[in-house]
Each structure stands twice: as structure tokens, then as C-alpha cells.
Amino acid sequence: MKLRILVADDEPELVELVEFNLKQAGYSIATAVDGAEALKKARSQPPDLILLDIMMPEMDGLEVCKILRREPATAKVPIIMLTAKASEIDRVLGLELGADDYLTKPFSVRELLLRIKKILARSQTEETAKDQLRCGDLLVDLPRHLVSWKNKPIEMTATEFKLLSILMERAGRVQSRDQLLRDVWAYDSLIDTRTVDTHMRRLREKLGPAAKHLDTIRGTGYRFTE
């Protein structure tokens, strides 16, 4: 299966050049001409890698990068930043943004391909770790939407699945009911916080013995522990 790359830059000539060469190299390409579009496309169908120009209309690359990193669906997609000014590099690679690599314009196509290959090779090997959450005998496969305990599958509803995923992703850290409502129910604060309790109960019932990982932190929230 082809690896998908999103190219976001406001210079059509550069996009076209890059697109042509990457397609040549066997990748599947999507493009965006500004930050907003890049964000939208990355969200709707997270690619395997993103080439992100810093200077763009609507929303600049730094902002897009930050947002993508913040959202679980795109948090782990590698990002290569493109910049004209060498002075911006520090900020790009800083922890606050978490871009994986950078290229200063103008860059050679050959170099671009090398970097892409390197980064994709890395994330490919990490792939299994990327979309599978494991803890002892408990396994959550996100793309397959499967939960299993000692290799025996456990049926889950959509919300239960999401709830468990979020808790496991943030394993060890306590999640308040409000936080869970925001992350699992997506911005619908109009729901009673006690509803979380009910779903935790159902989750515990279904998990059976594996429910031992679900801790209640009285007065604070819930936590997944190893």
C-alpha cells in the first residue's frame, strides 16, 4: 500500500515539483495551499507524513503543527517543516512544536526524498507501537477497532472504545471527568459529568479481570495503571 504524504505550501510551483517527484517515488500525494486547508485535510484523513511550509496564508505552519500535535488522531504523524529562514529552525525543532525534521529553501529533491525515506522508515518500524495500545494481556488495536484480553476479543461500543483508548493513551495520569467528557465526547459539555461513571462501570463489566487497571481517584477522576 502506498504511503500518503500531505504537502502544504502556498507556492504552486514548489508544490507541483514536489508532488511530481514524490509520486515518482511511489508515494500518494495530497496538497494544500494554506494552513487551514492543511489542517482540514490532515484531520479528515491523517497522512503518513506531512510537509509543512512555515510561511502560509490563513494559518502559518507553526500553528498547524501545534494543533496537529495536540489532537490524538494526528499527534504521531511525522512532520517535516519547510522554511526560508535558517533562524526559524530553533523554534521548529524545539519541544514546543515537535516537528521531526526541517528543510531550508531552496532544497534539492534528492535531499527531500532522503529525509522522507529516513523518517518514514523510522515510523514504519514503530508502526505497531503506534496504533496498538498494549498493557499486559490487554490489547487495543485502534485502526481495527478491536479490544482483546488474552487474545480473546471483547465487544465494545463506540464510546466505551474511545474511553478506554483515551485512558490508555494517557496511562498513569489521572483524567478528570471534565477532561474525559471533552476528549471522548468531543466538546459536548452539556452532558452530565456523572455519566462518565456509568460508562466506566460498563467498561469495567466488559473488561472483567482486566478492569483492575482502571483506578478511581476519589475526588479527582479516573486513571489507567499498568
Add this chain to the structure above:
Amino acid sequence: MKLRILVADDEPELVELVEFNLKQAGYSIATAVDGAEALKKARSQPPDLILLDIMMPEMDGLEVCKILRREPATAKVPIIMLTAKASEIDRVLGLELGADDYLTKPFSVRELLLRIKKILARSQTEETAKDQLRCGDLLVDLPRHLVSWKNKPIEMTATEFKLLSILMERAGRVQSRDQLLRDVWAYDSLIDTRTVDTHMRRLREKLGPAAKHLDTIRGTGYRFTE
């Protein structure tokens, strides 16, 4: 049909030896005495595999390799590099060149044949596996636009065929309705997401017993499972 191999080396004795043995082994052989000739012959009629000496007059093997990789017609032809110096191996196998294998001179004919066989076998199976999707008794032939179950053909409309192909390509992973709309209907977001349901139904009707592979993941999407 015989598989064609291009042998490029500037040592006539070695070329003759290799040519003799490969013909013996049932391959069809073309030869070149320098890089320029190798490039020309590879371009005019891409062989199934190329043996490429690194040290050659006119143009060295590394350069030829790079150029061949860059051009779509020859980008996927496997290349085995021949080198006298072990120190050159790193560069050869590095990502920048993308050679498939290498041999250090002097090499035994037996070893050469083994490597050729291995690489050709790999590219052969990749080829056939590429345009056919199989799962148990269910077979989808992409270029022939044919679906069959236990060797009995099943009639499919264009959209049904695409839908099934996409699902099988991403077998195991859940596809949301939005995702399917994008991939099957090619970016027509103006279509109702529930339309996917109808097509899944029609697909299931036509597949009959084979429809057991099509899972509905409530609140998430659909999935093809083995």
C-alpha cells in the same frame, strides 16, 4: 517466457562467464561494456533484472543506478550491484541508491544464481499479489475488473467494485463512512454519508455467503475481515 537480465561490466571475461551461466539457467541476456551503454539498453527495453558493476568507464554504476531509479520506466527494475571493494557496500545499499542486493568480486556463479533467483521470485510475487486481492474463496481481480467466489464470477457495478476493493485493500482496518466517501467516490463530499449504507447492502446481497467478511462497526464504520 524467459526473464531478461542485463549484464553491465567492463571485463569481457567476466561478462562472458556470467552470460554463459545465466543462459544455461534459462535467462535471456543482454550485455553492456560501460555505464552509458547499460543506461541506453536499460532504457530502450527495461529488463527484469540488472547486474551492474560499480567501476565502469563512461559512467559508473552508482550513477547509472541513480538515473534508472529516477525514471518511472526503470524505477522498479531490481538491480544487483557488483563491486570489488567491500567498503563501497554501504553506499550501494544506502537509501540514496536503492539497489536490491550486491556481490563482491570474486563471486561464485552459484551464489550469483541464488541471489538472482531470490530477487526475481520476490518481484514476481509482488507483482501478482499487487493486482489481485484474495481472501479465502473470494477473489478480486483489479485490472480485469472481476470478482469471483469459489471460481464463480459475481457481477458488480462500478461503485460496488471500488467499494469492495478499497475495503479489501485496507482489510482489518475500520473505514469510516467519510473515509469511504472520499476514497470510493473521489472527494464528492456533497453525497450523504448514509448512501454508503445502501451500497454496503447491495454489496452484501451480491456477495451472498461471502458477505460474512463485511463487518459493521456501530458508530464507527465498516471493516473487511478475513
Add this chain to the structure above:
DNA sequence: ACGCGGTTGTCACGCATTTGTCACAGTAAT
């Protein structure tokens, strides 16, 4: 151009499951 058969998108209905809420029981902390 025309009409035809098959294909495709939409809608409304009904069912089963999921989901949110509430009251009450249970439990830990002060």
C-alpha cells in the same frame, strides 16, 4: 436525438442497541 435498462443517491420507517439520567445504595474520608 431518443428511449431504455441498469445504476445510483435519497428518503422514511422500524428495530435493536446504545446512551444519558436519575434515585438509591455503598464506601471512603473527616
Add this chain to the structure above:
DNA sequence: ATTACTGTGACAAATGCGTGACAACCGCGT
């Protein structure tokens, strides 16, 4: 013991999906 918080059972509302019917659409041969 009291208080504050969480677990539990039951229930009604909401949601999501399969289904059948239908109209718009398209390709295609005449």
C-alpha cells in the same frame, strides 16, 4: 456519625443501522 463522593440498577430517550421503495441519473445502443 456525618459528609461527600462513587458504584449500581433500572428506565426512557436517542442514536445508528438495515431495509424497501422511488426518483434521478447515466451510459449505451438504436
